[in-house]
Amino acid sequence: MKSSLLTSYDRDQSYQWNYDHVPERSDAAIPRVAGDWQFCGHPVGSPLGIPAGPLLNGRWCIYYASLGFDVLTYKTVRSGQRDCYAMPNLQPVRCGQLNGKQEHVAPVDTMQGTWAVAFGMPSSAPEVWRRDIEWTRDELADAKVLCVSVVGTMQEGWGIHELAADYAKCAQWAIESGADCIETNFSCPNVNTCDGQLYLDEQQSAIVSEAVKSAIGSCPLIIKVGHFMDTQKIPPFLSAVNQYADAVSMTNSIACKVGTGKSRMMFDSQPRGICGRGIRDASIGQVGEFSKSIRDLESRMQIIGLGGIETATDVKNYLKAGATSCQIASHAMVDPGCGIRIRRELATEKQ
Numbered sequence: 001m002k003s004s005l006l007t008s009y010d011r012d013q014s015y016q017w018n019y020d021h022v023p024e025r026s027d028a029a030i031p032r033v034a035g036d037w038q039f040c041g042h043p044v045g046s047p048l049g050i051p052a053g054p055l056l057n058g059r060w061c062i063y064y065a066s067l068g069f070d071v072l073t074y075k076t077v078r079s080g081q082r083d084c085y086a087m088p089n090l091q092p093v094r095c096g097q098l099n100g101k102q103e104h105v106a107p108v109d110t111m112q113g114t115w116a117v118a119f120g121m122p123s124s125a126p127e128v129w130r131r132d133i134e135w136t137r138d139e140l141a142d143a144k145v146l147c148v149s150v151v152g153t154m155q156e157g158w159g160i161h162e163l164a165a166d167y168a169k170c171a172q173w174a175i176e177s178g179a180d181c182i183e184t185n186f187s188c189p190n191v192n193t194c195d196g197q198l199y200l201d202e203q204q205s206a207i208v209s210e211a212v213k214s215a216i217g218s219c220p221l222i223i224k225v226g227h228f229m230d231t232q233k234i235p236p237f238l239s240a241v242n243q244y245a246d247a248v249s250m251t252n253s254i255a256c257k258v259g260t261g262k263s264r265m266m267f268d269s270q271p272r273g274i275c276g277r278g279i280r281d282a283s284i285g286q287v288g289e290f291s292k293s294i295r296d297l298e299s300r301m302q303i304i305g306l307g308g309i310e311t312a313t314d315v316k317n318y319l320k321a322g323a324t325s326c327q328i329a330s331h332a333m334v335d336p337g338c339g340i341r342i343r344r345e346l347a348t349e350k351q
């Protein structure tokens, strides 16, 4: 099957339009990948998954499951309904490999592998997503893993303990609806409140992780983090969350302003999360740093690697750096057939 025939998210349409217009599941043949793969204790058919983002609802999860992805992460949900930011939500940019020190990146008209992501973590109302997750788990094959990404929503007058309870409430609801794993999003550079960069504060990260873990019991907990500019902060972060988390997922994105100069900045000159090809090298580097620190800590935490994956070689580079699973967002939106292609490449390779 030609990848170009497969439908995907249409960035010229609104979030709601894409929520409502989901492609039919594919009947493409899925190549087998040799090896004993597992995701947070669940046996799976490959190291491939889709992270939080492209799967706006259950029907999107079913669609990508039919395209050879074994771990499906339901897009981040909240304890209350939240609208999407105004368009553009996906702004292609031109850049090389980013390291977090770039002042800004230039917008371009066509996708060249990297884009700025500006959705603001919208969420349907809990009664809607809870019902939908239940439906999704029933529809998905047993061999597929359904992970649900959750985030707390800071309210005026709240402190970290109230925020932690809000995260935990979403996590508990997701488990009750049938989620196999919970992912807590500790990083979202599009949201300019203190819940946006939780991963940079190890004490607050521990408070939220403890609250979520006590709500979900034996269900695996994954913590999603952003880019660490200061790698010295990785060991204290890991020590703080080690007793609660089964895995860490990285890298969410690299925050950067979008524009061509002072007078021509988009998004009110606020940084947005840059995702896709331009964050690949920094993300593989960070997986390597985490892997070293996890070994030093003698921890059993696993690493889910993501950021700029497009090919089987990228997957292998993440695995070599210490990841046990890999996830693809941007490229799977541009080329929904990439999972099948990567599986074929992994399958035909000499073992």
Ligand SMILES: Cc1cc2nc3c(=O)[nH]c(=O)nc-3n(C[C@H](O)[C@H](O)[C@H](O)COP(=O)(O)O)c2cc1C
Binding pocket: 051, 052, 053, 054, 075, 076, 117, 119, 121, 149, 185, 224, 251, 252, 253, 275, 276, 277, 279, 306, 307, 308, 309, 327, 328, 329, 330, 331
């Ligand atoms: C359209 C889109 C929406 C996203 N929404 C979320 C989200 O709701 N929660 C989250 O944790 N990450 C979100 N992300 C970030 C991705 O999960 C992933 O970390 C990032 O895109 C890097 O992977 P990539 O380079 O393969 O795109 C989103 C990414 C994209 C492209």
